[in-house]
Amino acid sequence: MSRRDFSKAVKRAAAARADGHCEACTARLAYGQYHYDHVLPDWLGGEPELENCQVLCITCHRLKTADMDVPRIAKTKRTSDQAISIRKPRQIRGWRKFNGEAVRAASRRD
Template identity: 40%
Template sequence: MNKRMEFTRKDKAKIIVRANGKCEKCSAILKTGEGEVDHILPCALGGEATIANGRLLCRVCHVEKTADDIRQVRKSDRQRDKATGGVRPKSALSGRKSPKPPLTKIVQQRRSLYETAQPEGSM
């Protein structure tokens, strides 16, 4: 697993100046200290702590993006595990199920409780 790389103070300051006091996603006007510097491409997916990979976001946009990042990282983990054989599939592929055998009805002849059993030779 990749270690998270944080932005340096100088890089954060340059990103904040570039944003000019606005969220770089939704353009909301931010007060001093309200914005959060975020990686565009998460470290877990190969992103680096560079000015080009950073942007200033409002808290709402940052929460949404972080949730999306977590989903993407988990998906890549599952794909990697499946490709390397680290995890066995839980079941067969859903589109390739074997057909169910046809149902056969077993018909039994029932005797009435009031019928008397007749020997085969008598009639």
């Protein structure tokens, strides 16, 4: 699935709505120092429409992405993987004895 970016028309409307200020912290936006953010990330089904677009300063966008978007997407992936029985691969924890021989011990058995 490719990322669906906002159209120029949506960006223009969002910029007009923001009126030169970050829509999260209300800081004055400097030329080129802001991003158009998906309120609901594209990966989670957020549409590239004005209602889902906000103009954020780079600091706010970075914080939102790291603190909200990435964990939400990761949790969604984990949950949907779990639903179709996709698990983390077995991890080798070390060695154990089996019939007198040293064999690698996995964290769990399948």
